[in-house]
Amino acid sequence: MTLACRNTQEVLHNGSKAVLRICINNTINPPYQSARNPEEEPVIPDAAVFDQDNASLPPAHAERLPTVAECAIHLELLETLFHLRQQILQSGDIDKTMGTTPNRQTKTGYNGDTKTFKDDTLESRRQTKWPKFIEFAVVRFLDWRARLAKEGDKGDAFTLPPLDVIMVWHTFLLNPLLFNKHCRTEKLYELPLPWQAIHKCINNGDWSFAPQAEAGADSLSLFELFSTWDSYLADRRSDVKSKLSLASIGTDLFDTTQTDSASNFPSILSSLTSSSTRTRKPQLITREDLKTLPATNPVRAHVEMFLSVDANLARELKAAVLRQNSFIDKMHSHLWIRSPSLQDTLARSLSRYSQFLLLMRRNRGKMMVPTLDIDLAWHTHQCAASGYVQETKKRVGRFVNHDDSIGKGDLDTGSGETRRLWRLQFGGEYHICGCWDCEMLTSEIEKEFKYRGGADDEDETYQIDMQAVAERVDNKVRFYRAVEAARRKGHALPVSRSQKPERVL
Secondary structure, three states: OOOHHHHHHHHHHHHHHHHHHHHHHOOOOOOOHHHHHHHHHOOOOOOOHHHOOOOHOOOOOOOOOHHHHHHHHHHHHHHHHHHHHHHHHHOOOHHHHHHHOOOOEEEOOOOOOEEEEOOOOHHHHHHHHHHEEEEEEHHHHHHHHHHHHHOOOOOOOOOOOOHHHHHHHHHHHOOHHHHHHOOOOHHHHHOOOHHHHHHEEEOOOOOEEEEOOOOOOOHHHHHHHHHHHHHHHHOHHHHHHHHHOOOOOOOOOOOOOOOOOOOOOOOHHHOOOOOOOOOOOOOOOHHHHHHHHHHHOOOHHHHHHHOOHHHHHHHHHHHHHHHHHHHHHHHHHHHHHHHOHHHHHHHHHHHHHHHHHHHHHOOOOOOOOHHHHHHHHHHHHHHHHHHHHHHHHHHOOOOOOOOOOOHHHHHHHHHHHHHHHHHHOOOOOOOOOOOOOHHHHHHHHHHHHHOOOOOOOOOOOOOOOOHHHHHHHHHHHHHHHHHHHHHHHOOOOOOOOOOOOOOOO
């Protein structure tokens, strides 16, 4: 889009930074009134973006590209996972359960005065909580997957699993080669991520997740289990408590220094598989120790889950979930789910993804590196494994894997080559900024072209009132930023000033 030039973007970016500082620091009174009740609060994101006429669409596992609604719910899920990670890292209760306490040093000065110093290692030690959470999530997912396979075909009834299980399921789907290798003959292969069911569980105001009720050990929120782990070991012998401490569970299973031999099984669990004497030291827990806990005890149930998992697959899934942190962080940084041009941004990303697949077809053998918006559409497509395989074969002529383990150097080289090929093929710029201002500007210019009947750029009689476009962009982005700042500070949400109704196109 020639009107969205670099100078225009720089002006927008500089202005938006100033507005953002004002919103966050509240250095001046915002030009908005506060909502007096929930009915007056602005609905952001607009609920309409999540609606789709399911009757008019083929099933998600059929051969088709994803929809705007599915991409929007995907953004909701990613933002919910971002907040889950922050909640875990900041939890004092889980700090206590994991034994992560401050190691403060108190020193006495020359004059006898004392000073207690801050523990500079605390924050880095708190980071171990998220990998441990992922380890349990992986085991819970593999247990859920095994139970799903045993159920077989029992009609269309399906109960959504807990959020941590969904997180691992989602990551598994984003590694198509690995997923196909392990699940090609399973019921799970034909089961797409149930976007609408996920949407119903997410509160996109505070990004909490209210799961559907389900019987079984994994029905308990994993966050809740981590927070209350020690309470399930109350009144037990001290040696049993020590052996079953949260930090020790699964340590050997997820030890990446071990080989891929099937004999490498976690020592915390290996003693449970046989009563014979073992030479591996230390033996952390015995079957008799575990029997001191009731069968319904969540700690016992989760330790027993580790017995049946594929150790190699578990390690691969843990590594894959950790790699997804980067993409989730980028989605949170752009926060398209709260953008004023959310629907247009997603529609453009799907259009560009379709072109991306065409570029793959015409440049066989070259590594194509997606932009962030294309990658979002690509990820959403992969969340319906069966349909993804068939659709990519039809559009690209082959199965398309998604490898998120490629190093930065190769990605940079591939990105530059993809940009060159995109320009040659489609005559436009490949990389986009993706910020709210630029996305809103693009949307407004597209509306102008649509309203004017798509007049040609060289038509001297056709002019866009860029002053009016800039004002609309500024007003809308400014308001959406004010709403987001109010949310983060826990303030009442602002109400938009009365404006002229938008043109209906």
